[in-house]
């Protein structure tokens with residue numbers, strides 16, 4: 081029986097502003113879409129925090145036994161400066177400044193993004209679609225929205241008619257904004273735009289002659305608006321309505337609001353059952369952002385090569401630091417905070433290292449493993465409350481240390497359950513890597529094994545058993561370990 085049948089998962093839905101019991105559309109399956117990066121510069125740790133929150137959510141859903149289709153896109157066109165409908169495309173601008181092709185920009189920063197996520201032990205999404213790979217779908221979507229009367233063309237560009245949409249639907253329901261207030265608060269700049277109303281947003285933008293990223297369309301050469309790609313790609317891979325849509329809090333408005341509007345205009349349905357928003361990462365008390373320059377890149381934090389922190393931090397320390405706060409809280413990245421996390425992490429990993437060496441007793445005493453295990457699930461079932469989970473893990477660390485000191489006892493059966501639960505939550509769900517020390521330990525064991533074989537070969541030679549000594553040498557060579565006899569004895573190299 082899958083675990084999800086035993087556990088009641090609640091998710092905070094930004095649409096209802098409430099925690100709701102999670103019920104997927106298709107039993108046992110979850111469709112989840114997360115807005116991915118715009119690949120025009122290196123990802124900063126703020127971006128990483130949002131993606132890490134959803135990596136943990138993905139991991140927990142999988143752990144519960146759901147078959148999850150996780151779609152996270154790459155925005156490689158259409159995202160204009162200032163996140164609005166005016167200004168230059170972010171990728172085109174970078175290409176112009178560096179005098180390279182836009183697709184070189186996209187390639188460079190997509191590779192960087194993947195490398196960082198790999199180092200930080202992220203699970204890859206099930207599908208990672210790109211905006212430029214879905215131009216046809218986006219054009220079809222625009223035609224559909226025009227056909228329904230919710231979009232209009234002006235001089236080669238197509239705009240979504242927010243005012244018209246709002247007469248049949250509720251524009252602003254996700255971000256809790258009212259169109260009247262938006263009208264009141266928007267300054268209209270004469271001649272800056274050919275929209276009917278400033279609240280309208282672009283579905284398709286006409287490409288000026290110098291604009292390199294362009295595609296033919298029924299409205300002339302142009303490129304898609306930023307909000308459109310997510311509607312086209314999420315519904316293509318997950319259906320007209322799907323389970324979970326995530327992203328950073330800053331995307332709630334206008335990006336996600338516009339996604340809802342586009343889908344409702346096109347197919348008359350709200351696209352998403354559970355909207356989830358990860359809160360912002362700050363750096364020393366100020367929002368981390370590319371625009372203000374208050375950023376630190378993962379590589380700078382990992383190498384220690386920065387002027388904001390006193391030392392380098394490992395991927396595990398960074399993951400653990402982020403998991404120590406709820407994905408819905410603002411988190412401030414500080415040197416002290418990272419140091420404290422590192423200390424806690426070491427305690428946890430030390431406890432893991434001694435679990436399997438603990439001596440068992442007939443019965444357990446001092447701790448109830450089954451209720452503790454359920455408390456770990458309760459924490460995650462409560463809208464993925466990782467800090468509470470970590471507090472529970474530390475309760476178990478205390479118990480493990482007491483067993484080691486002989487002041488508490490554990491039965492063999494309970495020890496097995498403790499070890500399984502500990503490993504599942506720490507490695508599978510929080511996504512910590514089995515420490516680099518495991519790799520170092522394995523290398524040490526391999527080297528010692530080769531030394532033993534070298535000794536046996538030397539003995540065989542001394543006994544004039546050349547068939548055996550040659551066999552040892554040849555079989556090692558066949559698996560890439562080369563023995564080299566010299567005046568200092570036999571050395572080896574591995575490749």
Ligand code: AMP
Pocket residue numbers: 115116117118119125126127128129130327328329330331358359360361362367368369
């Ligand atoms: P972008 O590449 O700018 O499109 O952003 C990619 C993702 O990172 C989006 O989901 C943003 O909401 C998120 N993001 C940007 N800045 C921060 C931050 N300081 N803290 C957390 N998430 C962020």
Ligand code: ZN
Pocket residue numbers: 114115116310335
């Ligand atoms: Zn998006």
